[in-house]
Amino acid sequence: MYVSLLGEIEAQVAGRPLPLGGPHRISLLVLLALRAGSVVPASELIEALWDGAPPRSALANVHGHISALRNAMRVSGHPDAPERVLVTRSPGYLLDPALCQTDLGLFEELREQAWSVRADPAASAGLYAKALACWRGPALLDVGSAFLRRHAEHLEHRRLQTVCDMAEAQLELGLHDTVALELRPLVDANPYDERLRAVLMLALYRGSRQAEALTVYREGRRALIQDLGLEPGPELRQLEAAILTQESVRPATVPSLRTTLTPRQLPPAPPLLVGRSAQLDALHAALDGASPTSLPVLTITGPVGSGKSALALHLAHRLQEAHPDGQLYADLIEDPDRILGRFLGSLGVPPDSIPDPLPDRMALFRTLTADRRLLLLLDDAADESRVRSLLPGGPTCSVVITARRALTALDTTATIRLEPLPDHEAATLFTALTGTTPGPAVVGLCGGLPSAIRAAAALLQSRPHWLPSDLAAWLSDDHRRFNLLTIGDQNLQTSYTRVTSVLCAPARQALAVLARGPATPAHLSRVLSLPRAHAEDLLEYLVEHHLATPRRSGDTWTYVLPALLRLHLTRIAA
Incomplete structure (x- = not known):
C-alpha cells in the first residue's frame, strides 16, 4: 500500500485507488501513516479525530474505522493480509512501514541522501529537487482535524528548510539569479522565516545586487518589529553587516540546521531487571x-x-x-x-x-x-x-x-x-546473576540495593573457591564492605559522596548525628542547639532526599539512616 500525504490525501493498493471513506477515517489513516512503524495509542487517535471533544462511542468508532480500512484493503486485493499491514498492538495500532510506504517517507529518504553528499553541490541539489518533487500541494490537504493541522504546519516547515538546503547547494554552483527568483515569492509568503530571508539576501548579494539584499533585510526587520515586537536574530544581523562592509560571504555563514540526523545516545541497559x-x-x-x-x-x-x-x-x-x-x-x-x-x-x-x-x-x-x-x-x-x-x-x-x-x-x-528490594527479590536477583542462593546474611548486608547485590554477586563469581557464607563473613566486616561492594565505576561510596556533598551544612550536621544512631527531632535539636521546628525541617529534608527513614515512636518520629549510608558516614568520620 502507498499513502500520499504531501498534497491531497490518497491511498493506493497495487496502483489502484483505495476508497478511504469519510473525514474521520481519512484522519485516522493520516495519523497512522505519519507515525508508520510506531504504535499510535487509541487515545491519540481519538484526540486527532475529535479534537479533544470525543463522543462516548469514540473508542468503538475507532475500532470500526480500523475494520473498515482493513476491509477496503481486502476488497482492493492487497497481496498481504490487512491485519499484517494495519497491526493491532497495545495500546493502539501501527502501520507496518515494510508493507505501507508514503511519499513523506520518500521525501525524508531523499533529504537524507542529499545531506550525505553535501560535499558535491550538484548531486546534493539534484537530490533535494527530487525530494521537493514529492510534494503535490500543501501537506495533508483538506484534512480538517486541528490536531493534524499542527502536523501539517511542521511538514510545511520541513519543506521550506529543504528549499533552503537546495538553494544553498545551488549558490555553490553559482546559480544566484535562479535562487533569487525562486525564493522571492516564498519570502513574501513567509515573512518571519529568517533562514529563508538570509538565503535570499545571500543570493542577491553574490549576484551583485547589494542594494536589493539590504532592502530584503529592512523589509524583514520591519515585519518582525511591527508584527512581533522582535529584532532579527544575530545571524541575520551579521549577514547584513557583512553586506554593508562588502565582506565575502559563503552559504555556511547562514545557519543551516540539519534536522534529519537521528541520535541514538542511550547507554546499554543492565541485562537483568528484577522486581520492577x-x-x-x-x-x-x-x-x-x-x-x-x-x-x-x-x-x-x-x-x-x-x-x-x-x-x-x-x-x-x-x-x-x-x-x-x-x-x-x-x-x-x-x-x-x-x-x-x-x-x-x-x-x-x-x-x-x-x-x-x-x-x-x-x-x-x-x-x-x-x-x-x-x-x-x-x-x-x-x-x-x-x-x-x-x-x-x-x-x-x-x-x-x-x-x-x-x-x-x-x-x-x-x-x-523506588524502594530497596524485599529480601526474596534481592535473593532472586543474586541467584539469577550467580546461579547460587545467597542466604539471608548476604541479602541483609546489601540492604536490598540492586547495585550492592550486583557487586556482591560479581565478588562471589570472581572468587570461585568461596561459598556464600564466606562472602557473608567478608561483607560483615564494616571496614571492608564498601571496598568489596564496588564494580568499576559503580561505587556506592562515590554515589553517596556525590549526593551528600551538595547538601547544606546543617543537613550534613544532621547526617553526622544520625550516623551515631537513630534520633528524634528533640534529640537533634539538643545536639545541634537548634529550635525544634528547625530540627524537624532538617530531618524531613533528609527523608525527601532518601537519606533517612522515619519511624513512628508513640507520638513522635524517630529517624534512622540506611545501613550502608550510616557505614559510609562512619568511615568518613573515622
Missing part, C-alpha cells in the same frame, strides 16, 4: 495516558543504589520505537549549557551556529524539537533547575528523569519512588 515490573507498567500507563498537548515527563526517584538508572534505561530502550527521531542522554553532573551544546550538535547544528548564552541555546533546542518525536533520558537530577533548561519544545517528545528527590516544582506526568 509494576513500576515499569505504571510508567508505561502514565505515558499512554498523557495529554497529547503537554510534554510527557516521567520521574524516577529513590535511594542511592536502588536502581533508578537501570529502570530508566530499560524503559527508554522499550520506548525507542515510539520515538523514531532519536534518543538523547545526559548525566546531569554536567552543566546544562554544555549538555545543550552537545544536544544541538547531535541534532545537526554546525558548531559555529550554536549560540553561546544559555537562553539562546534553550530557545534553539526547543525550536528544533517542537515537532520531533525524541526521547530524552536525563540522569541524576539534583533539583529542578538542572532539568528545566533541557526540556524540549513540544508534546511529541518524551522525557525520563532520574532524580535524587521528587521534583515537586516541575510539571511531571508521573513520579515513582
